[in-house]
Amino acid sequence: MTHRQTPDPAPGPAPTAGLSALLVLADGRFPAGGHAHSGGLEAAVAAGRVRDAADLESFLRGRVATSGATAAAFAAAACGRPADPSGAALRELDAELDARTPSPALRAASRRLGRQLLRAVGAVRPHPELDVLAAALPEGPHQPVGLGVAARVLGLGPHAAATAALHEAASGPATAAVRLLGLDPFAAHGVLVRLGPQLDALARDAAASASAAAARLAALGAPMLDISAQTHAAWEVRLFAS
Template sequence: MSRSALLVLADGRFPAGGHAHSGGVEAAVASGGVHDTASLEAFCRGRLHTAGLTAAGLAAAAATGHDALALDEAADIRTPVPALRHVARRLGRQMMRAARATWPCAGLDHLARHRPRGAHQPVVLGVAARAAGLSPLDAAHAAVYESVGGPAAAAVRLLSLDPFDATAVLARLTGDLDEVAGAAADAAARVATAGVGVLPAASAPLLDITGEQHAAWTVRLFAS
């Protein structure tokens, strides 16, 4: 296990395309739901415990070596909105390119061969984490951090927030991040005996609705 590999995987500069996506915060800013540091923190906490938890469970399960194709189908079921499924697979393609160049392995090759249009990003993340020698808990940590780090970074651009304040939001969420990553990893550990149905399937209906609306905008700063 390499903590340095985890830092590489979770680094916002890892060329997996996440910088072009706001994680729903662009739509939230447009509606007035996110307008300052406090509302950004509330948004990030809600996203962490819903979409973040679900993504972390999938990533952790993929990092255990469980069938990535079955997990990709489980991810489809947990992503009911077509626009967000498209985003997840687009990000998965970009993550796959970066991961195969960084940690080439048979698992990534197999997934790329069977999902040429892209697997869901959390599944690719988990397979990449396994290839990098990371644990399922590490994969879950990378997924949960991404679930809030992207929106926080996007909010700095969208609202001209002080970057120090946005970083402080992430710092205040560290306890929640650890809790959610741990719960996701615990669920992933039961997949081998209980099936993918034990993985988290937390929903965020407002994120689903605004995600579909955002995809129809003709002018936007972020892809999602």
């Protein structure tokens, strides 16, 4: 019997990090500082607006539909922009997101998280595009812009970047609720599961807008989050940085 040798497959692009990278980016244990932020939940709990799992779900649905959707749009856009050694497109995105963040406290928190994200991603996947972003925005990029670039260098596309941004917007406060409310962790994560269809729809919308001009990206705000962030920043004692 004659055996025919199967030819080696034609060389193709290097495999991407795919879903594994997405899960690492969105994991609260990733050393990018997200675990130290409640996403506005600490102030909402102190004001009596969030008291139980039902309130948490309402809070999260509002958060992801406003500031979360905006963050997802900018993460998707940053991921989808062509590589540019000058960093001009990323600076434009960052400036537009800055204009959509009225609270100085939230702007500072976002840039702090962006710097920490770049440092963490650079440690696990050094890449010239991370250096371009750091040089273009030496004060630190806004977190969604950093997340979009990080997703791209990890082999992900705009939809995955948007998904990660939305997951972070929801999972951060949900995790904080366990400490702030003594909430059952199963109840908190049950809320996240119920948010799944909404997060999926928002991620699709964000990915669809990834190629739009920066000025035309989502500009959905949450004034109460902005106001409470300023109040929270002035507290002498708090569990979370924001």
